[in-house]
Amino acid sequence: MSTKDMSKCQMLVQERKVRCKLEKIPKSYEDVHFEAGYATGEGINAISFELLQHETLTFKGKTILIYLNFHPKKDDAVNMIWGQLCLFASSVSSKRMITNHESSTQPIPLQNSGFETRPTNVTINTTSQFVLLNNKINVIPGWAFNGTVWYVTAGGNISLPGNGHGVQLGPNGMINQTFKSDGSYDYVLTFTLAPSSIECANNFTAVNVSGPSSSKVFNFKESLEIEMWQTYAYSIWSAEIRHGVMGIQIQSVASSSACWPIVDTILVNGIETLRMYEAMGFVNSGFEVGPTFIDNSSQGILLEPGSDEDPFNPYQSAQSPLQEWTILGMVKYIDSKHYAVPRGRAAIELVSGSPSGIVYNTQFLKQGKVIIDFFMGDANDSCVGDFMVFLQVKNMIWNFTMRSIGIGSSEKHSVTFNAKFSNNEWIPISFYSFNETRTSNHQVLCGPMIDSPTIQFSSGLRSKKLHHIWLVFSLVFVAVFIIFI
Template identity: 70%
Template sequence: MALVNLIFILLFLVSLVYSKVTLENSGFESPPTNLTTNSTSQFILLDTKTNRIPGWSFNGTVWYVTAGENVSLPGNGHGVQLGPNGMINQTFKPDGNYDYVLTFTLAPSSPDCANSTSVNVSGPSASEVFFFRESLGTEMWQTYAYSLWSQENKKGLMSLQIQSTSNSNNITCWPIVDTILVTGIHGPRWYSDNGFVNSGFEVGPAFIENSSQGVLLEADSSYPDSSVQSPLQYWTILGIVKYIDSKHYAVPRGGRAVELVSGNPSGIVSSVGFLKHGQVTIDFIMGDANDSCVGDFLVFLQVGDTMIWNFTMRSIGVGSREAHSVTFMAEFSNTESVLISFTSFNETRTSNNVLCGPVIDSTVLRFSDGLHSKAHKDIGLVTFSFLLAMTLLIFV
C-alpha cells in the first residue's frame, strides 16, 4: 500500500509539471452547424454567416474535410482546409505558472500538393510558418509543435490562430489542419548536480494519439537563439529535429528523446553559465531510433566557440546505442552564457527514403567539485519525478 501511495504521489508531481488545456473540438470531430451540402461530400465549403465550427471562430475560405480519397488524417477523421485568407481561432484562459506548447497536424489536400502546403501559426506575441515536408515522414500528414509562450500574456485569455499562406506555385493546394493540442508546462524548480535542464528531454510537446511519426520541431525564426521560446523546454532547435517517444521508437533512456533528422545542420543547443573555473564532464547517449535508419552517424559536440569533439557510429537501424563522455577545463567568465550543442550535418535516410539520423538522449553536465551552473536556478523536479514514477510502474 505504501508503494502504491508513493507511485500516486510521484504521478501527482508529474501532473504539476504538465497541464493539458482542453481545447473544444480539438480534432474537428464535432461537425459545423447548419450543413446543407450532401453529408457524403469530402470537402464542404463553410459560410461564416450560417455555419459555426464548435469551439472555433473562422474567417475567409474554409472547408470541412473528411479523410478519404487523396486525404489522410489521424484516425481517418475530420479536419479543416484553409483556403484563400482562411483562418481558424480559439482562445483559452492560461495559468501564469505555465508555458504553453501547441501540437498540430498538417496535411496536403492531395499527394500532388505535398511540396506546396504551409500554414502560419500565431500565438500572443509571435508567429511561424510551417511547411509540409514530404521527406520527413511516411504518412500524408505530419505533426509539428510550436511554443505559445508569452511573457507579456500571463493574465486574461490566450489566443491561438492558424491561417493559410499565399501560394503562387499552385492555387489549388491549400493546407488541411487537424488534431490541435495545447499543453501547459510548468517552469522547473528541482536542483541537482546536472548542469543541463531537461537533460533527458522528458519535458516537451504532446504526442498525437493516432500517430507513430513523432513530432517535428523547427528552429524558431522569431527567436532563433532562445531556448525559452522553444517547444523543447530549455533547448534551442537548429534546423529540424524529431521528438520521439519510447512507444514507437528506440529511446535510450526514459520515455522521450531527440532524433537529428534534417542534416545541414540538425541539432539542439543549451545555454549554460559556469559559476567557477574547474573540470567539467559531459556524458550523453547516441543511438538510432530503430526506424531502419542505416548509415554512418556523425555528431559534433561543441562547447563555446573553440571546443569541439566529434563522435561516429555505424547504424544498422535496429535501435543500437553508445554512451559517450568528454572532460574539459571550464575557464569561462561567471557572467558569460556558454552554448553547448549537439549537431549533425550529414544526411541519412530510412528504407522508406525518409530523413533520419542519430538519437541524442540522457545528457549530463557534471562539475568535478559538485558546483552548479547558473542554469540550476530554473531546474525542475520533472525529470526526477517522471523517471522514478515510470520506473516504479514498470517494476511493480
C-alpha cells in the first residue's frame, strides 16, 4: 500500500468516515486503494453496495472494527470479486462498539418544496383555482417544468396540506429539481398526491416518480385517508456513485378520464448508510429511520414496494423507503405526534390485506435459541375490529390476535424458536396481516400497528447479513492495515 493511500485511509479513520471504496481485490495487496464515498464495481457485472455488517478484531489492545460488504450478482464468477471494505480503527473498548446505533438523517432542503412561492408573471384569479403556466414566460421558483402544468390553489373540491398551493400535471406535465449529493447518504422522497375532484379519487389519478436509477407509478387509492390527499414515499436509491447533483422528477400518467394529478409538499430526507447492528439484532428495529413526515399533516405516509422490488430479496432493501425493511402490499408509516406509538417516534400500521406487511432478511451465524419480541396494537385512529398478525420466520408461522376499539392500546408478544439454518442462507422474518378493518365511521382502511421488534440470541448466536466467507478477506486486509499503523 502506498504512503499516499495509507494516509488517505488514516484520514478516513480519523474523520470516522466508514464508507470507503476498495476498487478491486488485487493480486498484490500493495495495490489496495481506498476512496471515500459509495462503492461500485466497474466493468463486467458491476455491483452496487450497501453497508451491512461489521466484525471486530482486537490487536495489541486496539479494537479494529471492520465494515465490509460484498454483493456479487447472481452469475458473477467467484474470481471476479468486487466489493466494499472499510476499516475503522478505534481505541474505544469493544463493549462500546456494540452499543445501539441508528443511522443519522439529514433533511435535504429543496427550493419551494410546498409551491407556496408563486410562479413569476402570474396573477392569481380569485374566480379560478387553476392557472395554466407557460414555461416561456412563467418560472416556478426552484422547479423546472415541461408539458401542461397548472398552478393550483386549495379550496372547494381541492384539498391540500395546509390548504396551500400545489401544481397539477396535465398531458405530458412534468416537474423536476436537482440537489447536491456528496455520496454520504441514501435519499427518500416524501410527496403529496391529490385528485382534482371527488370523481377522480381513484386509480385514475397517478404520477410517475423518477430517481437516478429507477421509477415508480403511484396511484391515488380510495379509502386510505380521511383527507382528499395522500402522502407517499419513494426511495431515490442509486446503483452508482452520486457525487455532485442528483435529480428527482414527477410526471403525469396519461388518464383517459382526464383526472390529472395534483402534487404538493415534496420533501427529501438524506439517510446515512448504517454503520453497525443494533444491540438487539434488527437494524432500524424501531422504524425510526425512514421518510420525513409533513409538518402540517396529521396523516401517515403510505409505503409500497418498488416497481421491481422483491420483498424477499435481501439485496433490494436499498430500494425501500424504510431502511433495511422491505414492504408487502401497502403499509402506513405513522408518527408518535398523531398516533399511538409504544416506543420512539414511529411505527408501522398494516392498512390493507392481501397481504400488508414488512419483511426483514437476515442470516444466522450459528444454530441455537432465538427470541423475537414486538409490540402489536392499534394506532389510536378509531380502527375498530379483530386484528390478526402473522409472524413468519422462513417456514415457521405464529399468529396473534386482539380486539381493537381504536383507542391506542397495545400488547407485547414474544416467540421462541431454535435457529437451524445454514449460515449462508438468507432467512426472511416478516410481520403481515390479511384482514381488512376500517375506522369506526367505516370510511378509512386501517389495521394493526407493529413496533419495536427485537431479536435476542442465546450465548454465541447472533444474526448476520453477510456470508462468512468474506470474513476471510477482511482478516487478511486487517492484517495489512495493522502493519502500516
